[in-house]
Every structure is written in structure tokens, then in C-alpha cells.
Amino acid sequence: MSLPLVDNLYPLDLQHLAPVYLALLISGGQIGLPVVVLTASMCKKVTWHPTIINFCITWVVYSIIYCLYLYAGAGQDNRHVKMCMVQASMIYGAAPMAVVAGLAIVLHTWTTLQCLQPCTVLSRVPRMLYLILMLGTPYMVFFIFSVGAGTFIISQPQSVCSNGLYCIIQLHRLSVTRASCGSTLTAITCRALVVPSFCAAVMVIILALEAVITVQYYRQWKTIKTFFPLVTRTPSRSLCFRLGLICLYSCVTLT
Numbered sequence: 001m002s003l004p005l006v007d008n009l010y011p012l013d014l015q016h017l018a019p020v021y022l023a024l025l026i027s028g029g030q031i032g033l034p035v036v037v038l039t040a041s042m043c044k045k046v047t048w049h050p051t052i053i054n055f056c057i058t059w060v061v062y063s064i065i066y067c068l069y070l071y072a073g074a075g076q077d078n079r080h081v082k083m084c085m086v087q088a089s090m091i092y093g094a095a096p097m098a099v100v101a102g103l104a105i106v107l108h109t110w111t112t113l114q115c116l117q118p119c120t121v122l123s124r125v126p127r128m129l130y131l132i133l134m135l136g137t138p139y140m141v142f143f144i145f146s147v148g149a150g151t152f153i154i155s156q157p158q159s160v161c162s163n164g165l166y167c168i169i170q171l172h173r174l175s176v177t178r179a180s181c182g183s184t185l186t187a188i189t190c191r192a193l194v195v196p197s198f199c200a201a202v203m204v205i206i207l208a209l210e211a212v213i214t215v216q217y218y219r220q221w222k223t224i225k226t227f228f229p230l231v232t233r234t235p236s237r238s239l240c241f242r243l244g245l246i247c248l249y250s251c252v253t254l255t
Contacts, residue, residue: 015164018070029063051104054135058101061142065090069166084167085153088160091168093145095195099202101138106209108134113216145195 014021033056040048065087072083111130149169153160161170 013164018165021165022067022070025063025067029060030067033057033060033063049105049108050131051101051108051134054138055098055101055105058098058138062094062098065094066166069162084162085150085157085160088167088169089146089150089153090142091166092149092195093142096145096198096202097138097142099199099206100141103202103206103209104134104137106206106213110209110213113213113220145198 037053037056037060040053068087068090069080069084072080153169159169160167162168
């Protein structure tokens with residue numbers, strides 16, 4: 001089985017950019033982020049919630065996934081073709097994993113504000129269960145999307161192609177070869193929109209929660225200033241950092 005490198009549907013051969021591509025992913029995702037995570041974990045003066053650390057870890061995994069094909073040698077033999085299929089299926093789950101990890105940060109910030117109010121249901125959730133759900137859900141989403149993509153690739157291996165840097169599922173190749181079958185074309189189009197639709201839906205939830213958190217925090221801050229005017233109260237640095245991080249992530253993702 002040969003692996004399509006370029007064709008009229010995927011015209012760019014980017015293999016000449018491999019050194020720059022690897023340098024960016026390795027320096028940022030496989031060196032920079034691990035250093036940040038280790039620093040935050042070991043430094044006693046820095047307190048990061050596990051959801052923020054987990055968010056960084058998902059991006060480390062993300063960068064490794066996008067390097068697998070080049071790490072394997074980027075060849076055309078059977079071993080590299082199998083690696084290409086594995087990478088394509090994992091790439092299909094990488095974006096949902098990262099965006100759900102971002103959602104976990106926002107959800108934690110929102111639940112923190114809710115727990116400040118008495119008699120909430122969230123205050124009764126065991127902390128261990130809460131952390132397991134927050135930290136484990138991104139990897140569960142990654143597993144589901146990757147297994148689904150891998151199952152599809154096994155049945156349609158011709159859908160996998162490489163641009164010289166990484167491998168993806170190119171569903172448009174099947175759309176052209178099966179254009180005569182309306183139902184098949186519709187199914188292929190739906191598969192192509194699964195990941196973008198999922199990520200867009202999660203991003204909408206993130207932006208909505210950011211707006212709710214901002215309004216709720218401002219109201220709480222105003223209430224405290226009203227009832228305790230002599231108390232000097234400054235905004236929480238940790239909360240501002242979390243909101244700033246996720247806002248930056250949202251802007252970069254949407255652009």
C-alpha cells in the first residue's frame with residue numbers, strides 16, 4: 001500500500017519545512033511547556049490548579065502527536081504507512097482534547113464562584129470525583145474521537161494522506177470518488193464536520209461561561225464594596241490569570 005503524498009486535492013508538499021516545523025513544536029510544546037509545568041509544580045510560591053497544569057499537558061501531547069510521522073522517518077514503506085494512519089486517527093482527537101481541557105479551566109473557575117454561595121449542589125461533590133472528571137474528560141474525549149477515526153481509517157485506508165509534515169484524514173478524496181451516491185456523500189460531509197462542529201460548540205460554551213464569570217465576579221465585588229466600604233479588596237490574581245489565559249486561548253483558537 002502506498003501513501004499519497006500530494007494530489008490535486010492536497011497540492012502542497014511541505015516536507016521542505018520540516019526543520020522549522022519540528023523546531024517550533026519541539027521548542028514550544030515539548031521543551032517550553034514541560035519546563036513551565038515542572039516550574040509550577042515544584043515552585044512553592046506558584047500555585048496552579050491541576051486544571052491549568054492539565055491544560056498545558058494536553059498541548060504537550062498535541063505537539064507530540066503532530067510530530068509522530070516525522071519522528072518515524074516520514075517514509076513510504078509499510079511501517080511508515082501504518083504510523084501515518086495512527087497519527088491521522090490521533091490528530092482527529094487532538095483538537096477536541098485540547099479544547100475540552102480549556103473548558104475544564106473555565107468550568108473550575110465558574111464552580112469556584114458557585115461554591116462561595118451557601119447550600120449549593122456543587123459543594124457536596126467529593127473533591128476527588130471532581131478532579132477526576134475535570135482532568136480525565138479531555139483524554140476520554142481524545143480516546144473516543146481517535147478510536148472513531150481509527151475505525152474509519154481501517155475501513156477506508158485511501159482516505160489518509162500526508163503533506164510531508166503530518167498525516168490527516170482527507171475525506172474530500174472519498175467525496176470525489178463517490179459523488180454519484182448522494183447518501184454516501186452526505187455521510188462523508190457529516191464526518192468531515194464532526195470535529196470542527198464539536199470544537200466550535202465547546203468554544204461557544206467557553207465564551208458564554210467567561211461572560212457569566214465576569215458578570216458574576218463583578219457583582220460579588222460590588223456587593224462587598226457596598227457592605228464593607230473600608231475594606232481594601234483587590235481582584236484575585238489567580239482568577240484574573242485563569243480568565244486571561246483562557247481568553248487568550250479563545251482568541252487564538254477563533255482566529
